[in-house]
Amino acid sequence: MSDDGHQYNDSNRAFLQAFMARGALNFKEARPILAAIFTVHGKQGAETAEEDVTEADMLSYVAAANNAISFFDLEIRSMPSQVDRTRIWALVNTTSDPMTQLATMHSADEISYLKRLLDAMFETYNTPRQEIMAITDMQAIKLHKNLSESQANNTQDGGMTQNSAGKGLTMADAERTLKSFVEEGWFERSRNGFFTLSPRALMELKQYLVTTYNGPGDEGEEEEERVERIKNCHACRELITVGQRCPTRECAVRIHDVCTQNLFRALRERNCPKCKAEWVGENYVGERAVTTTEAWLKGRRRSKGGARTSGAQQRSTQLADEEGAGEEEEEEE
Ligand SMILES: [Zn+2]
Ligand SMILES: [Zn+2]
Structure with a gap:
């Protein structure tokens, strides 16, 4: 009161x-x-x-x-x-x-599609090399089919995946479902065409994401060896899906853009609070992990000249190719 x-x-x-x-x-x-x-x-x-x-x-x-x-x-x-x-x-x-709650508004096939989208955001496109935690339209639509029933059965929450025996959605249905996830406030779509989880979805799904994507770690395993795909900001301790990362690839320090200012002022140095590497501020978590790369910018320039779809397809291929995405600059045309 x-x-x-x-x-x-x-x-x-x-x-x-x-x-x-x-x-x-x-x-x-x-x-x-x-x-x-x-x-x-x-x-x-x-x-x-x-x-x-x-x-x-x-x-x-x-x-x-x-x-x-x-x-x-x-x-x-x-x-x-x-x-x-x-x-x-x-x-x-x-x-x-x-997921149970979403099941009151969506079919089992749509929920299973959502799970594939989350897997893509937090596993496929969230690697030590690139923590994108976002997915483009093209990548999202491509996941319309349910190809990996066996894989789905390996996840912890058996309750939901048991319903996901279907073949998946048609591309048109996937597109429509994606739109409804945005309208219902679960996803947000950026200007560059990336879908991310909305702040509301992050609040609602935080526990689910941590349970699903952060490995529990085997018995006797050191904390550092655990898979920690979902990280918290080093400064504010809240979940981070958009921000900056330590330039040292093995270092787990992530900081929101806005949180860097106060933190480095307090530390009186722009160095990683853990590994002490110089914090250049050009290593990103979120879609900038893609949109600042040469490969992306090249794709952009190309797509401005040619048809829009070919540019989008180009980018999506580049992203799908994990080895090539981003850091190898001598990519094939
Ligand atoms: Zn923060
Ligand atoms: Zn570090």
Whole structure:
């Protein structure tokens, strides 16, 4: 409950409804909503301006909403944006596994497709060489078929994969499903045509991603030897899928762009806090791991001259070829 001790009322209900309709909000987006609510339900009947809504107001309404929805195993959680640190609040399911939850809105074949997309983002395109953690349209559509039933059966969560015996989706269905994942707020699509998990999806799927993609490590194995595909920012300790990486390939230090400033100011040196390598700031996590490479830029230049699709196909081939992607600059034309 909010600290002025009032009962859960119509204002709180209106806020929760607005929140649920959107799924996720930052303070800037919440301000006009709360201003409108305060204007209607205000004691003096005076209009409340957006600027008069404080972050404390928002926190108080989030707290009241959380009391109301906890019975339904829902919670509004927050996480700073990886890009600019603005806090994002999102409605998260606290108990049921997110895949089960998605199954209420999607067919087994679509869920199985989502799993292939996540595998691509966090395994195929998330290697020690390139931690892209994003997938292009072309790569995403190519995964429409369910080629690896045996592989799917190896994953920990048997419940879902048992349903995934289907052959997969048609390309048109894959395209439509991909679009619905964006509309439902699970994926975001960048200007360069990469799909990534939205902040809301990261909040919801964090545990799933860690369980699925970070190896538990064998008995007696040193911590360093474990597969850690999902990493946290060294500075803020939040999940990182977009940011910078240590130039030393074996070093696990990853830092959000915005987090580098404070960290290196505090350290008084631009060196990796762990391995002490000079932090050049040109090694990336996220789509920049691709879009800053010679291969990508060459593809770009080519696609500007020729048909757009050929450029996209070119890029997708380059990415699919893991050995060639990025660092070998003497790639074949
Ligand atoms: Zn950070
Ligand atoms: Zn390092």
